[in-house]
Structure formats: structure tokens, C-alpha cells
Amino acid sequence: MLRRLIESLESCPMVRRGEYNYFIHPITDGVPIVEPALLREVACAMVCVMDLAGVDKIVTAEAMGIHIGTTLSMMTDIPLTIMRKRQYNLPGEVAVHQSTGYSSGELYLNGIERGDRVAVIDDVISTGGTMRAVIAALEGAGAEIADICVVIRRGEADVGRPFTTLVSIEVDESGVHVVDTCR
Numbered sequence: 377m378l379r380r381l382i383e384s385l386e387s388c389p390m391v392r393r394g395e396y397n398y399f400i401h402p403i404t405d406g407v408p409i410v411e412p413a414l415l416r417e418v419a420c421a422m423v424c425v426m427d428l429a430g431v432d433k434i435v436t437a438e439a440m441g442i443h444i445g446t447t448l449s450m451m452t453d454i455p456l457t458i459m460r461k462r463q464y465n466l467p468g469e470v471a472v473h474q475s476t477g478y479s480s481g482e483l484y485l486n487g488i489e490r491g492d493r494v495a496v497i498d499d500v501i502s503t504g505g506t507m508r509a510v511i512a513a514l515e516g517a518g519a520e521i522a523d524i525c526v527v528i529r530r531g532e533a534d535v536g537r538p539f540t541t542l543v544s545i546e547v548d549e550s551g552v553h554v555v556d557t558c559r
């Protein structure tokens with residue numbers, strides 16, 4: 377079922393970002409091209425593995441959760457909010473610090489009301505810094521996190537809650553290796 381995702385990961389290019397081996401893939405970078413069939417495969421798998429019962433809103437982080445979150449939202453009719461790297465200063469906006477293996481900055485959550493039941497999705501988890509920031513923001517806003525699903529798990533990050541991943545990978549000098557899948 378995840379044939380396109382697995383094959384494209386195992387043949388994707390990689391660059392160095394400092395000490396970090398950064399793989400480049402349509403789902404995590406939007407380049408070189410996002411094939412509709414791949415996006416469909418990923419979103420269909422998410423619908424299958426996630427508990428979306430009674431979920432009011434899907435939450436993702438800028439930028440590379442957006443195409444996945446949009447597809448999932450269109451398939452399920454659940455509205456989407458995007459945690460932005462830009463501050464809007466709207467009433468109730470929640471700011472949190474995000475750090476990854478190669479960058480750091482702020483993320484801003486809007487559009488969540490106390491008691492909202494939310495599902496969190498993202499393209500990849502590596503250090504877990506982004507997901508911990510998203511969870512902290514949602515807890516700060518008083519949301520109930522119903523489920524968390526990330527397309528690609530790289531490493532063993534702990535975010536303090538269980539989460540589902542579609543595939544687990546290892547990355548070394550020779551490239552990406554898929555070591556586990558959700559089905």
C-alpha cells in the first residue's frame with residue numbers, strides 16, 4: 377500500500393546541512409515534484425491508521441505539513457489550521473519555540489478554541505523538536521489531542537505522547553533506508 381512512498385524514499389537524494397544528512401523528498405520538501413498519486417497514497421494511509429472520530433480540527437506545522445494536511449482535510453471534511461513561522465498577534469495566538477536538527481525559531485498557533493478535539497499531522501519527525509512545540513502550543517490553547525500521525529519517522533524521538541508513523545527510516549552516507557512500515 378505504501379509502495380510509492382517507500383520506493384521514492386529509497387531513491388531520493390541527500391545533502392549535508394552542517395553535520396546533518398538531510399534527505400530531499402517530495403513529501404518533506406515539495407521537490408523535485410509532488411505526484412498526486414503519492415500524495416493520495418500518503419493521505420489514504422493516514423485516514424486508515426488515524427483515529428479521526430469526533431475530531432474538530434487538523435493541525436500541522438508550516439511548511440511541509442501543509443500539502444499533506446490539505447489533502448487530509450479535503451478527504452475528511454475536517455478543517456485545517458497551520459502553525460506558522462509568522463506572528464499575527466490575533467487574540468488567543470499561542471507562541472512556542474521550535475528547534476530541529478538544523479534550525480530553530482518560533483511557531484504560532486491560531487484558530488484553536490479551548491476543548492477542541494484535534495488531530496496533529498506532519499511530514500517527518502527527527503529530533504521531535506517541532507512536534508514537542510506543536511503539542512505544547514495545543515496544550516497551552518486547551519485543546520484535546522485525539523491523535524498524532526507523522527508520515528516519516530527518522531530516529532527515536534520522544535514527544536511525551538504516543539504517535540503513529542507510516543514509515544520509519546534510517547539515513548546514512550549511502551542514503552535513506554526504510555526499516556519499518558505501519559502495514
Ligand SMILES: O=P(O)(O)OC[C@H]1O[C@H](OP(=O)(O)OP(=O)(O)O)[C@H](O)[C@@H]1O
Pocket residue numbers: 437438439440441475476477479498499500501502503504505506507533
Ligand atoms: O523532528 P524535528 O527535528 O523537529 O524535524 C521535523 C520538522 O522538520 C521539518 O520542518 P522545518 O522546520 O525544516 O520547516 P519546513 O517544513 O518549513 O521545511 C519538517 O517539516 C518537520 O516539521
Ligand SMILES: Nc1nc2[nH]cnc2c(=O)[nH]1
Pocket residue numbers: 397398399400401404405476477500501502530
Ligand atoms: N526533507 C527533510 N526534512 C527534515 N526534517 C528533519 N529532518 C529532515 C530531513 O532529513 N529531510
